[in-house]
Amino acid sequence: MSDTIRLFCLPHSGATAQGYLRWTKALPSWISVRPVETPGRGARAGEAPRTDLVALAQDLAAELRPHVGSRYALFGHSIGAVVAFELAHALIDRGAPPPLRLFASASAAPALRDDRGRAAPMSDERLLDELRRLGGTPEEALAAPELMALVLPALRADFLMSGGYVRRPRAPLPCPITALGGAQDDVAPDAIAAWEAETSAGFAMRLFEGGHFFIHGQEREALDFVAAGLSAMTAARAAA
Numbered sequence: 160m161s162d163t164i165r166l167f168c169l170p171h172s173g174a175t176a177q178g179y180l181r182w183t184k185a186l187p188s189w190i191s192v193r194p195v196e197t198p199g200r201g202a203r204a205g206e207a208p209r210t211d212l213v214a215l216a217q218d219l220a221a222e223l224r225p226h227v228g229s230r231y232a233l234f235g236h237s238i239g240a241v242v243a244f245e246l247a248h249a250l251i252d253r254g255a256p257p258p259l260r261l262f263a264s265a266s267a268a269p270a271l272r273d274d275r276g277r278a279a280p281m282s283d284e285r286l287l288d289e290l291r292r293l294g295g296t297p298e299e300a301l302a303a304p305e306l307m308a309l310v311l312p313a314l315r316a317d318f319l320m321s322g323g324y325v326r327r328p329r330a331p332l333p334c335p336i337t338a339l340g341g342a343q344d345d346v347a348p349d350a351i352a353a354w355e356a357e358t359s360a361g362f363a364m365r366l367f368e369g370g371h372f373f374i375h376g377q378e379r380e381a382l383d384f385v386a387a388g389l390s391a392m393t394a395a396r397a398a399a
Contacts, residue, residue, distance in 0.1 A: 162189065162230060163189055163190070163191050163230070164189065164190050164191065164230045164231065164232060164259060164389050165191045165193050165226075165227065165228060165230065165231040165232070166182075166186070166190050166191065166192050166193060166231070166232050166233075166234055166385075166389070167193045167195050167223065167227070167231060167232070167233050167234070167243075167246075168182070168192060168193065168194050168195060168233075168234045168235070168239075169195050169197075169233070169234065169235035169236070169239035169240070169242045169243045169246070170194075170195075170197070170200075170235075170236065170239050171236045171237035171238060171239050171265070172237060172238045172314055172317035172318060172321065173200075173290075173310050173311075173313050173314030173317055174200070174239075175196065175200045175201035176194030176195055176196040176197075176200075176201055176202075177194065177201055178194075179192055179194040180192075180194060182382065185378070185379070185382050186382055186385070186386055187386055190386060190389060193226075195219065195223070197209065197215065197219070197242075198215075199312065199313045199316060200313045204309075208312060208313050208315075208316030208317070209316060209320060210316050210319040210320045210323065211320065211323065212238075212241060212242060212245060212320045212321070212323070212324045213245055213324070213327075215242060215245075215320070216242055216245035216246045216248075216249045217245075217249050219242070219246050219249070220246055220249035220250045220252075220253055220255075221253070223246075223250065224250060224253050224254075224255055227250060227255050227256075227258075229256050230259060231258055231259065232258050232259045232260045232261070232262065232389055232392075233246060233247055233258045233260075233261050233262065234261075234262040234264065234385065235262070235263060235264065235266070236264040236265050236266075236374055237264070237265045237266055237371065238266070238317055238320065238321050239264075239266075240262075240263035240264055240265070240266035241266060241269055241272065241321075241324060243261060243262075243263065244261065244263065244269055244332075244357065247261050247332055247334065248329060248332065251332075251333070257332065257333045257334040257360075258334050259334065259335075259389060259392045260334060260335045260336070260337055260388055260389060260392055261332065261334055261335070261336045261337070261358075262336075262337050262338075262339065262385055262388070263336060263337070263338045263339070263351075263354050264338075264339040264340070264374060264381075265339070265340060265341060265344060265346060265371050265372070265373070265374070266338075266346065266351070267346050267347070267350035267351065267353065268338075268350060268351070268352075268353035268354040268355075268356065268357060269324075269326040269357065270326050270353060270356065270357075271350045271353050272321075272324065272326070274318075274321040274322045274324070275322055276322065277318040277319065277321050277322030279319075279322070280315055280319060281315055281318060283307070283311055286311050286314055286315060286318070287301055287307070287311075289314075289318075290314070293370075293371045293372065294370050294371060294372060330359070331356065331357055331358050331359040331360075332357055332358050332359070332360070333358075333359055333360055334358065334360050335358060335360045335361040335362065335363070335388075335392065336354050336355070336357055336358040336361075336362050336363075337362070337363045337364070337365075337384075337385075337388050338351045338352065338354040338355075338362070338363070338364040338365075339351075339364075339365055339366075339367065339373075339374075339381060339384065340364070340365075340366050340367070340373070341366065341367055341368070341369040341370045341371055341372070341373035342366045342367065342368055342369065342373075343368070343369060343370045343373075344369075344370050344371045344373065345370075345371065346371070348366060351364060351366075352364055363388065365384055367380060367381060
């Protein structure tokens with residue numbers, strides 16, 4: 160396949176864009192992985208972490224609009240899925256073409272998310288408990304104070320962002336949505352399936368073995384699924 164698709168990837172709470180760098184070699188060469196770094200982490204650690212999800216998506220849309228081109232897709236894991244959803248709307252509002260596909264991973268649909276319990280700042284202890292519950296952070300990392308001192312401020316801000324998010328009524332996105340989830344995750348399959356209401360252009364869903372971070376244990380299967388979804392979109396457009 161000669162035409163490259165840019166896949167912009169939004170990280171989960173507390174994470175940096177570097178988590179997606181390994182995908183650059185794991186996905187086919189016609190998919191150009193573009194990890195999106197958000198303020199307060201990684202290369203943008205000097206910026207204040209954001210706590211307003213919609214405002215963050217608007218700012219990211221302004222930054223990315225010159226770079227999306229005509230063939231791009233969005234991927235987000237956990238809170239990153241909701242950022243990707245709001246980013247898709249914001250990019251379209253700015254005159255960008257719709258993404259070829261939005262991949263929403265390990266997240267309830269925006270209308271069903273209820274993170275009001277995270278609307279107040281959490282202590283370090285509670286944040287560490289949340290990380291243990293979600294299961295995506297090695298225990299040796301949790302026990303490293305210097306590392307956690309770097310991670311927890313961004314995680315705290317992300318939880319505040321999640322707790323304050325309210326979906327705004329809008330027309331469904333004019334692009335297909337593919338939802339991915341972990342069969343053993345706390346996010347119920349029905350809540351993942353509800354992403355179908357956010358698109359007027361087709362919906363697909365698949366559950367993988369694993370919990371909230373199935374994307375690590377089932378990385379090869381998940382990436383094959385993502386690549387197949389983008390390949391199908393390209394083939395459909397070529398045939399149109």
